[in-house]
Amino acid sequence: MFFVDTLEVEKRIRIMRKELEKFGISEELRGYNWDSPPVEPIEYGVKLSVSDFCGICKTLRDIYLKYVEGLKPKPNVYMLSGLAYHEVIKEALYQIKRIIYQKPVNGSEIIEEMLSSDIPDTICDRLNINNSMRENCKKLFKYIVIQCASQVDRILAKYPYADADCIVGKALPPIVERKVDGSLIGLSDNLSVDFFIPYNAIADLKSGEVRDQNAIALAGYALALESDEMTDVNFGFVIYLRFKNGFVNFKLKHVLMSDELRRRFLELRDEMIELINSGRDPGRPDSCPKNCCFYGVCNEADS
Ligand code: SF4
Structure with a gap:
């Protein structure tokens, strides 16, 4: 990795x-x-999502609300930041591959082109993310770019005649x-x-x-x-x-x-x-974590 x-x-x-x-x-x-x-x-x-297995509801009421009542979970701060960081990594890698396939480049040229782009801001604007999470997205983007650029230089130092396909294959995750x-x-x-x-x-x-x-x-x-x-x-x-x-x-x-x-x-x-098949509401646990994505639904009086 x-x-x-x-x-x-x-x-x-x-x-x-x-x-x-x-x-x-x-x-x-x-x-x-x-x-x-x-x-x-x-x-x-039933087609469960893997994220259902990371739920924090002890009685599985989140599963009931999602699949029986058909309610959409409201993304909490962890979900939103996870989404943003995934997008940043995916887009950074995609754009670096695009640059390598377009023209012969070394690591510092990749850094120059990528760091002058507004990719993290575009992602944060789309997801309506501000403050510290936006700063973190920028830091992560810079980190990924620098790591990839250094890998590219390492490959070029060892294989100076490597073509784009070879560089992408060796330097970046497939x-x-x-x-x-x-x-x-x-x-x-x-x-x-x-x-x-x-x-x-x-x-x-x-x-x-x-x-x-x-x-x-x-x-x-x-x-x-x-x-x-x-x-x-x-x-x-x-x-x-x-x-x-x-x-x-x-x-x-x-x-x-x-x-x-x-x-x-x-x-x-x-x-x-x-x-889900029973259609039965399993009820609430003794206490609900405030960061539960259905907190507002199950605790209307407190929210
Ligand atoms: S708010 Fe409480 S009852 Fe509702 S899904 Fe979350 S943890 Fe379960």
Whole structure:
């Protein structure tokens, strides 16, 4: 992964390989066994989104409101910042690839052209983002551009006659936001996996707090990819994006796509589908976090 330390990624992959050798992964829990239990969904009508697995409602009322009542979640600050940071990374990489394919360039020319653009502002204007989040988008954009430019220079130093295709292939991540059809396992047919990297590993970028649910969601992506592409996905990373002391900071959490994690994902999926099919309101938990995207709906008197 170009923006986190490659050595660190390789070290974590080695750790996960050891765990894989020790514990293994059961065939019956692979996504490509979507036509038999426990991977087979109890019904195919519901198409859950992977973000549903990161919900913060203890009673799953958010799922009821979204799928039974048909209400749209109101994006909270974490959702909005996550969306903006994803857009910034995607657009930065797309534009850098475009520049490389247009003409022979070195790293400093990429930096000059990219940093004189208004890409982060355009994204923030579109998403109606201001203040510190806008500043963070600019910092992230600059960080990505500089990292990519340095990778390009590194490739050119080693292969001075490399063509555009070779530079793009070696310096930049091949796939950002890979589209995946998760419908065979009860998920949406239009999922986006943030990064699909060498070693058949997947990575999900998060800007919110470190939560257990992020690993469960990653297992959802792994199963969906396995069902869609008939391939094994054993390793995952949750990359937490932070802005500390004015610097962009990435915290890496590695996650083996273990049997236990797969089972937790499948159990939660079945629970959600059962709830939706029943049409029953599960009620509110004892307390509702203020950053819940349905807070205003469930707590009208307090909002
Ligand atoms: S506001 Fe409360 S009850 Fe409603 S979805 Fe959120 S956590 Fe659940």
